[in-house]
Amino acid sequence: MMASLKQINGPVVLDVPTDPASLFLVRCVVKRLSERLAFPGEDGERMVLAVDEACTNIIRHAYGDGEEGRITLTFVVRPNALEIDVRDFGTPTDPGTFKPRDLADVRPGGLGIHFIRSVMDRVDYLAPPDGGTLLKLVKFRSPEEDTEK
Amino acid sequence: MKIGVAERHAGVFVVTLEGEVDMSTSPEVRKALLPLFHDKAAHVVVDLKGVPYIDSSGIATLVEGLQLSKRGGARFTLAGAGRTVEAVFDLAYLKSVFEMVPDVEGLFRGEGKA
Numbered sequence: 704m705m706a707s708l709k710q711i712n713g714p715v716v717l718d719v720p721t722d723p724a725s726l727f728l729v730r731c732v733v734k735r736l737s738e739r740l741a742f743p744g745e746d747g748e749r750m751v752l753a754v755d756e757a758c759t760n761i762i763r764h765a766y767g768d769g770e771e772g773r774i775t776l777t778f779v780v781r782p783n784a785l786e787i788d789v790r791d792f793g794t795p796t797d798p799g800t801f802k803p804r805d806l807a808d809v810r811p812g813g814l815g816i817h818f819i820r821s822v823m824d825r826v827d828y829l830a831p832p833d834g835g836t837l838l839k840l841v842k843f844r845s846p847e848e849d850t851e852k
Numbered sequence: 853m854k855i856g857v858a859e860r861h862a863g864v865f866v867v868t869l870e871g872e873v874d875m876s877t878s879p880e881v882r883k884a885l886l887p888l889f890h891d892k893a894a895h896v897v898v899d900l901k902g903v904p905y906i907d908s909s910g911i912a913t914l915v916e917g918l919q920l921s922k923r924g925g926a927r928f929t930l931a932g933a934g935r936t937v938e939a940v941f942d943l944a945y946l947k948s949v950f951e952m953v954p955d956v957e958g959l960f961r962g963e964g965k966a
């Protein structure tokens with residue numbers, strides 16, 4: 704029987720510029736939160752990768768060349784899960800076009816989406832009415848405890 | 853990110869990476885690594901011992917290296933990947949695609965005996 708995740712009252716918000724140099728900071732926060740919430744080490748490392756990839760995709764695709772944008776990450780601790788909202792304010796992208804690449808096809812690129820989908824238990828792209836894209840990521844602490852699935 | 857390139861023997865290059873490889877640093881890795889294949893390297897080894905983290909942009913750079921090595925008939929080896937880095941290759945189903953060895957020194961010791 705696992706103990707519940709240690710609660711943090713209210714969401715934690717991290718707002719960074721769409722500068723690749725800010726990725727390390729996003730990774731630090733995900734890593735420390737996953738450790739604090741007692742996720743197994745491997746899950747924590749994989750979550751760090753998934754959130755890094757989500758931000759990398761935004762920097763690459765959501766904003767035009769040279770356009771400075773923001774990424775707002777909101778972390779919400781649920782009793783048995785960590786929810787991470789990754790919000791950008793760039794050009795909305797059609798999630799239907801996001802396809803993990805054929806892994807038998809060894810070529811650079813296209814791995815980010817595969818990583819996100821492999822690691823996180825829930826991956827939902829939403830289009831907020833005020834523009835941009837909201838990517839909702841959820842990681843349950845263990846699959847058995849995912850009662851909502 | 854620190855990147856060192858050393859010609860170990862004639863045509864045999866070791867690229868030593870130190871630091872996290874992500875979207876902010878992979879362009880530097882690319883710039884150091886890919887020209888080696890155009891310079892007719894026979895064998896390029898990337899030492900990942902000092903790399904605690906790699907993401908898809910780093911993996912993509914190494915895949916580019918692999919493709920260039922195949923095109924030019926050169927050997928391409930990744931050495932010293934730690935558990936976290938290896939797990940990313942695993943997640944990408946790329947572990948078997950690359951020649952991966954535990955460390956650079958072991959690789960060259962093995963070659964000395966051959």
